[in-house]
Every structure is written in C-alpha cells, then in structure tokens.
Amino acid sequence: MFKIIRRIDKLLLLLVALTIVGSAIGCEWFPESTFELARESRLPKWIILPPRLTRNDVSVTMSLYDSLWGSDVKIILQDTKGQTLTKVYGMEKGRGPLYLKHPPQGFPPGYPAYEVITINGITDIIEHRKMEPIFYVTDDPAVWKELGVEQK
Numbered sequence: 001m002f003k004i005i006r007r008i009d010k011l012l013l014l015l016v017a018l019t020i021v022g023s024a025i026g027c028e029w030f031p032e033s034t035f036e037l038a039r040e041s042r043l044p045k046w047i048i049l050p051p052r053l054t055r056n057d058v059s060v061t062m063s064l065y066d067s068l069w070g071s072d073v074k075i076i077l078q079d080t081k082g083q084t085l086t087k088v089y090g091m092e093k094g095r096g097p098l099y100l101k102h103p104p105q106g107f108p109p110g111y112p113a114y115e116v117i118t119i120n121g122i123t124d125i126i127e128h129r130k131m132e133p134i135f136y137v138t139d140d141p142a143v144w145k146e147l148g149v150e151q152k
Contacts, residue, residue, distance in 0.1 A: 032071075034063045035128075035135040044126075044137050046088050046119040047077050058085065062126065062135055064092065064115075071095055073117050090119030097128065100146055114138070116149055123149055 037060035043049070047060060058077055065072040071092035077085045097113035104112070108130050115126040125147060127138040138144075144151040 032064050032066050033133075034061060035133050036061055038134050038136050041136040042139075044075065044117075044119075044124045045122050046075060046090070046124065047086060050085055053079070053085075066095070073115075073119070075119065088119050090117055092117050098147055100143065114143065114147060116147055123152075125149060 037043070039056075043055060043058075043060065049055070049058065058079055061076045061078070063074045063076075065074070071094075073090045073092055075086075075088050075090070077087075079085055093116035097115055099110075099113060111128060111130050113128040115128075117124055117126055125138050125144060127136045127143070128134075129136065139151075141151060
C-alpha cells in the first residue's frame, strides 16, 4: 500500500515540476488566448506577403502566452488552404492589454484595448474593439502617442 502511495507522490511531484517548467519557459501548445486578424485590417508590419499573394489570400492568427519574463506572442500567416507560410515570435509590452485615458465613444465598456507588440525589432499596435477573438492593427497617431510608442 505504501509503495503505491510513494509512486503516486512521485508521479504528482513530476507532474507539478513539468507544469512549473512549462509555465516558466512559455508553452507554445497552450496559449492564454488566440485571435484572428480582421479581414478589413491591414497586415502587421512583421508580415510580408509571399509573391503573387494578396491580403485576401491569407489569414493571420495571433496567440499570446504568459511566461516568467512577460507575455510572448506568436503570429502565424496562413494561406486559404490552412498551410503555414510564416511564423514569427515576439514580446508584448507589459502584462496584458493597455487602455487609453479617454477612450473614444461607441465602444463597449473596457474597450478598445491595445497591445504593443515587438517582433524582430519592429513594433506595431494591436487593437481589440470588443470581446471577441478578432484583432485589428491600428495606425491612429493619437493611440500611438498616448501609449508612448514612436510611430515609424
């Protein structure tokens, strides 16, 4: 009976250790949240379309992961068949969404929310307009200024 309890204890200890290690390094298989780029939004600056493809030929997915060092981001560009064309990784500024001091009218409470994301040294600002798995890329100079990001 005690051997069984010891084995269960060792197995639980191993499971806890693996969970802690996975959380610490950020696990690509378990995103905190995943969003799809709105069709009417421009592509983020980190994405370059392959030759002969247009914006309508691709979709972009953004997944956010929490780690000990901050929020990690994975952006995936896919064609209409679901084939991955590009996958890039970066970091989100801060932990969680950012908000404007004086948000514009016409949005639900708590929105719009923003994420400042840097990938390969290039920064872009993501906008969430309401609680849905959709995101937009914003070029609004007032948003960039208030969030303290230099627009290039």
